[in-house]
Amino acid sequence: MAIIRPNILKDAVARQKYAQGVNLLKNEFTTSTTQSLGIPGPSNPISTYDLFVVWHQVAMMTMTPTSQNERNAAHSGPVFPAWHRFMLRQLELNLQRALQDPAFGLPYWDWAADGDLTPSKQKKSKIWAADCMGNTGSPISKGPFVFKASNPQSFRVRIDADSSNQLRQVNRGLRRAIGAGATTLPRRSDTSTALKTTPYDLPPWDRSSGGFRNFLEGWAQNPVVMHNRVHVWVGGDMLPPTSPNDPVFFLNHCNVDRIWEAWMNKNGRTYVPLDNASIDLKGHRLHDDLSSLISPPTQPAAVLNMTATYTYDTLLV
Amino acid sequence: MKHKKDLERPTPESIAHYVQRNASKARACLKMKMRGGAGAETVRETDYKGHSIVVRTTYRVDIDGRPFMGAIGVSNSGEVHYHGVPNMKFSSALDLIRTVIDVFPDDFKKKRSGGGKTSGRTNGMSGMPGMMKRRAKQTR
Numbered sequence: 001m002a003i004i005r006p007n008i009l010k011d012a013v014a015r016q017k018y019a020q021g022v023n024l025l026k027n028e029f030t031t032s033t034t035q036s037l038g039i040p041g042p043s044n045p046i047s048t049y050d051l052f053v054v055w056h057q058v059a060m061m062t063m064t065p066t067s068q069n070e071r072n073a074a075h076s077g078p079v080f081p082a083w084h085r086f087m088l089r090q091l092e093l094n095l096q097r098a099l100q101d102p103a104f105g106l107p108y109w110d111w112a113a114d115g116d117l118t119p120s121k122q123k124k125s126k127i128w129a130a131d132c133m134g135n136t137g138s139p140i141s142k143g144p145f146v147f148k149a150s151n152p153q154s155f156r157v158r159i160d161a162d163s164s165n166q167l168r169q170v171n172r173g174l175r176r177a178i179g180a181g182a183t184t185l186p187r188r189s190d191t192s193t194a195l196k197t198t199p200y201d202l203p204p205w206d207r208s209s210g211g212f213r214n215f216l217e218g219w220a221q222n223p224v225v226m227h228n229r230v231h232v233w234v235g236g237d238m239l240p241p242t243s244p245n246d247p248v249f250f251l252n253h254c255n256v257d258r259i260w261e262a263w264m265n266k267n268g269r270t271y272v273p274l275d276n277a278s279i280d281l282k283g284h285r286l287h288d289d290l291s292s293l294i295s296p297p298t299q300p301a302a303v304l305n306m307t308a309t310y311t312y313d314t315l316l317v
Numbered sequence: 318m319k320h321k322k323d324l325e326r327p328t329p330e331s332i333a334h335y336v337q338r339n340a341s342k343a344r345a346c347l348k349m350k351m352r353g354g355a356g357a358e359t360v361r362e363t364d365y366k367g368h369s370i371v372v373r374t375t376y377r378v379d380i381d382g383r384p385f386m387g388a389i390g391v392s393n394s395g396e397v398h399y400h401g402v403p404n405m406k407f408s409s410a411l412d413l414i415r416t417v418i419d420v421f422p423d424d425f426k427k428k429r430s431g432g433g434k435t436s437g438r439t440n441g442m443s444g445m446p447g448m449m450k451r452r453a454k455q456t457r
Contacts, residue, residue: 224405
């Protein structure tokens with residue numbers, strides 16, 4: 001039976017379990033080490049949660065093709081929704097194990113609902129309360145992800161990237177600068193436009209493409225919209241390629257996934273490019289392997305229909 | 318459709334196994350400098366009325382007298398981007414670098430604010446609806 005992914009602001013149990021699960025995975029260490037992944041500094045074990053941070057960076061540094069600096073194995077190309085669906089499902093499976101709750105569904109943040117509020121009310125949304133994701137700040141000072149130097153079990157950022165885009169080991173609190181980079185979140189009018197935007201994707205399959213994927217990712221307009229706008233609006237650790245450091249990353253992407261699901265419900269489970277597309281699109285075609293680190297790979301074709309595995313409490317976006 | 322691989326429930330042991338299997342590829346990616354590195358050249362090409370046009374753009378950026386090592390690129394529509402701030406695009410390289418300084422505070426410790434020059438500020442993102450004006454942080 002399919003699990004149900006809930007709206008985090010409407011489900012107190014999911015809210016509490018998500019924070020608990022993230023902190024459990026933050027303190028679950030595998031035998032993987034920073035040294036084994038070439039991260040400079042002393043060799044330290046990497047937690048299951050932090051492997052998601054590294055995985056995102058690896059995908060982002062996998063250029064597709066290597067002759068350019070824009071389209072990578074997870075972004076700025078057709079695979080954007082599919083790769084993140086794969087990543088979300090891996091996190092969900094790990095959270096289920098950590099929580100010992102196989103029915104746990106990853107919650108989403110319906111940011112367009114907040115986006116319809118005034119800018120000052122957006123910053124005061126319940127998602128930033130101490131019983132949800134915590135507040136803004138450098139570092140944040142409220143909520144389940146506050147860094148306490150004296151408590152080694154407390155949430156902390158252990159791996160981030162420097163300004164040259166190289167991973168490094170750190171030990172610090174989570175940073176957010178809510179509303180500093182953009183005045184407003186995406187709005188309902190944006191998600192409505194997304195659902196009406198067809199086809200799925202178009203040549204040249206990058207940030208200049210027409211179609212749903214590029215609109216959803218957020219490159220279709222300037223300033224950036226949709227998914228990109230959420231990263232920019234939250235700010236802080238949501239801005240560099242190590243953005244999974246902020247647990248809000250997964251709530252944002254779960255909503256992105258929900259919008260994709262709503263789009264497919266309306267427009268059909270179509271995906272392009274197909275397998276006969278140019279080799280320059282390797283990593284983005286229907287049956288190409290998705291960039292993986294912590295599990296076997298999968299392909300876009302395998303994640304187009306996940307309705308037997310999970311559904312959303314609503315597809316009204 | 319139920320995907321067979323989805324049924325494989327991860328464990329710390331299985332995760333370590335796959336990380337080990339993928340480690341060499343991951344290390345290679347993580348060590349990779351962006352194509353061209355600092356001073357990377359972006360080549361934009363188009364044809365117009367039978368004429369072939371090639372525009373080559375290179376950014377060489379110094380921050381506090383030190384070269385900035387990130388590879389800055391420019392899109393066909395002239396927007397500037399940097400992989401280290403992957404969700405943003407800028408109409409000005411100056412605004413991009415201001416954002417880099419904000420996003421990586423550990424790399425650029427705060428200096429005492431002076432009343433530096435403000436000319437050259439182009440309000441790359443800030444002039445657009447929905448984006449806040451970033452305060453010009455001038456340092457000597």
